[in-house]
Amino acid sequence: MAYFPEIRAKTDIPLMALPRLPLKEIGVAAYQTFLRFPFTLLSAMMGTTVVWLMIDRDSREESILPKLAIISALGLILFFVLELYSERKGNKPALRWGLMALGVLLLATYYFFLPQEPAFKEMMRYLLWMIALHLAASFAAYLNWKVENGFWQFNKSLFLRLLTAALYTAVLFLGLLLALMAFDQLFDVKIDQKIYPKLWIFMVGIFNTWFFLAGVPNPNTLEQVTDYPKGLKLFTQFVLLPLVTLYLVILYAYMGKILVQWEWPRGWVSYLVLGFSTAGIFSLLLIHPVRENEGNRWIRTFAKWFYRALFPLLILLLLAIWRRVRDYGITENRYIVLALALWLLAVALYFLFSRQKNIKFIPMTLGALALLVAVGPWGVFSVSQRSQTGRLQEILMQHQLLVNGKVQKVKKEIPDTAAAEITSIVEYLGEMHQYESVRGWFGMPMDSLFAKKPRYGSKAPITDDVLALMGLQYTRMSQTVETIDANYFSMHARDAEVVAIQGYDYLVSFNDFRYLEEKSEEEFMLGPDKLKVILSEPENAVQINFKQETLRISLDSIIQVHKRQAKTHGTPKQLPAKELLFRVEGNALVVALQITNLQAEKEKGKFHMSNLQGKLLIKLKK
Structure with missing residues (x-):
């Protein structure tokens, strides 16, 4: 070692020094960030830990963990808003701790009323509250209406910091992920597969949050800032x-x-x-x-x-x-x-x-x-429930399925339009509101359905069982001529029907002719001869060219017939296969077209094919 200075002096070659990592500075910055946003970071830590436990546990177990995860995510943004407001007011101890106590009380109350397994309705309400709190974070420190420049500068900094944090988190996660995979593949180190989702949750929940908070500017210092990128x-x-x-x-x-x-x-x-x-x-x-x-x-x-x-x-x-x-x-x-x-x-x-x-x-x-x-009663869930309950009540009364406030089983066949609409509303009321507004119509039978264990983890009875109390079967719009609006419809042949094929030599599938342009064509070989099938969207026709002969099957009549049903939102049943079977005969061959699916869209006042699926049966004449 004593010779190194002399060698360096004679050769004038500097020794390479290792870069110094600013660990102390990073630690001090992280500590200061924690002191500034303690409850926000504690919420992030709690949420990360809870999700780790959810990854480890058996998903079939009933647990309070999902509720705790929801509360942690809500607490993160709630405490961020409260801590920003407190900082703007000078972080007076009484105000700061009073706000934190208020936040804890609000979260505890929400936890108490939140169901053990929140349904879609509760999650949608939760999303609305999260949106409201994120918007509140933008102006919590700027409730003074006259302070506008500081408000813009603050949100500009938040926006840029959010993008930076996302970039750092993504790059660091990918780097660590590849490092773990390298250990697994190169050194045969067995790594638990749960490590990967846990790593992602840690990076998003703790690293990303801490990094973002470290760059949040002090809202008291921005009113005179005029920087603009x-x-x-x-x-x-x-x-x-x-x-x-x-x-x-x-x-x-x-x-x-x-x-x-x-x-x-x-x-x-x-x-x-x-x-x-x-x-x-x-x-x-x-x-x-x-x-x-x-x-x-x-x-x-x-x-x-x-x-x-x-x-x-x-x-x-x-x-x-x-x-x-x-x-x-x-x-x-x-x-x-x-x-x-x-x-x-x-x-x-x-x-x-x-x-x-x-x-x-x-x-x-x-x-x-x-x-x-x-x-509230003016809120999205209450208004929607009242509207759909009213529609269901009107339809049921119209077809004598609701008499004196009690559901009756169907006595005569009702139109498929009404059956499909009843199915849609019943399914909606079950998924979104657990039949809260209509349970009185059914009485004890509805209670017995709730006692059964529903499929797929739903809290409401299966729609089929509720419809059975009315003597109805599940009817989908997709099982009928579908009407999205007066500009589109589709028709289907009934499934599982037998189609006679005796007397024909070849079968050509149309399943690949979808989303037609003006003309779509395909060629097939029938022995040594070529058969060309052309689907013409403007003319709503199928054209078959074989040898020197051209046969044409027009579908315009069936399309224009069903357009009237589309305009009136009619939903007739799937058509029998024989109603969608078209036959044409020429000098060289006989062709039968069996349509399985046809869709049409309105353009320039007329319906045109947009999708055609089916089969061609071909018989060669001798």
Whole structure:
């Protein structure tokens, strides 16, 4: 060792030094983060531990662990909101500990009322509360209406920190995962397979949370900050806003099509309008601080016309929702879409006519909306239950299945339309509300069904058993001519029917002819000769070319007959196979087409094939 300095002096080659890991700095930062957000991190640790125990235990065991996992996730965001508010108020001990005690009390109360095995309804309500709390985190430290720049800077930091934490978590998890797999494959070290999900839960639950919290800025220091990432403006200006404009063009073009053809808007347009509105509002929020800067006057112009352009689209959205509600009543999905449509209308009116145009209006009102719809007689679950119960009561009374408030077994055959609708509502009331509103109609028979152990872990009786109390069988829309709206339907041949094939030489399957373009064709070899089958979507026809002969089977008549049933939302039963059997004879061959499935969509006022499946039976003439 004594020679190393001399060698270094003579050769002038520096010795390589190992990089120093800042372990002390990392430890100090982690400790300070824990002191700043202790209850948030304790919730994350508790949730991670609970999920680890759930991974280890037998999934069939009844346990309080699922409830604890739900409470931990809710507590994480709840305590984050309370700790942010406390910090904004100076972290006075009385206020801080009072808020933490309030948080513990709220979680304990929720735990007490939460079922042992939460059903879909409870999980949906839980999701609404989580959305409300996440929105509250954006403004909890900025309840003062006049403080707007600090609010934007704080949420910008949260957004960027969230992306950074996700990147670090994903890269570190993949690195550790590959390291474990390397030990397993290269050194034959047997690794328990449960290690992998546990590692992921740890990275997401503890590492990601701790890393994110370490970068949360102090809300008391941001009001005078004017930093604005240039890349954020470029991303918004050249990526988000062009996409918003594209959505706008598509939606207005579709609205023009509706006016020209004078038809109802499709239900799917609701999600497109909501997506367009969300993207537009998010874009305007991202560039809000630079709207007054020189050269950025276009931002104010764009914002003004964006909110004006929303009004016709919101009318389109409300019409689409109203049509679905008129035909099928209110469900949770339709209620939420309607609530969001009304909220968007309020946002557009506020930013067009208010002088302040404070961006805090968006998260505050949306968070309040999420809380309001989650509970109460005006809430999403109560309104939906009343609507569907009313529909069921009306249908049952119409067909003498509900007399003096008691369910009666069916005495005469009822239309398949009514049977399918009854099935749909009964299934909904069971899955979402455990038949709370209709148990009195059945009396003791319903109680006996609840005493039975349902399949698939459901808390409600099986739909088939409830329908049996009415003398009905389970009837699906998909077992009949399906009507999604007046622009689409499909028909099916009954399954398990015998089709005579004697007298034919060949069988050609049509199962691959799906989602037709204007023409779709396929070639087959019948001995030395070629058979070409052409499916023509504009003409609704099947054409068979063999040698010098052309045979044609037109399906236009059956399609146009069933379009009337589509318009009136009729649902006749699956058609007998013989009604979907078409035969044509030529000089060289006889062809029988047996359709098993046919779907049609409306285009330019006429229904056209969009999907055809079936079989060709071919007999060669001698």
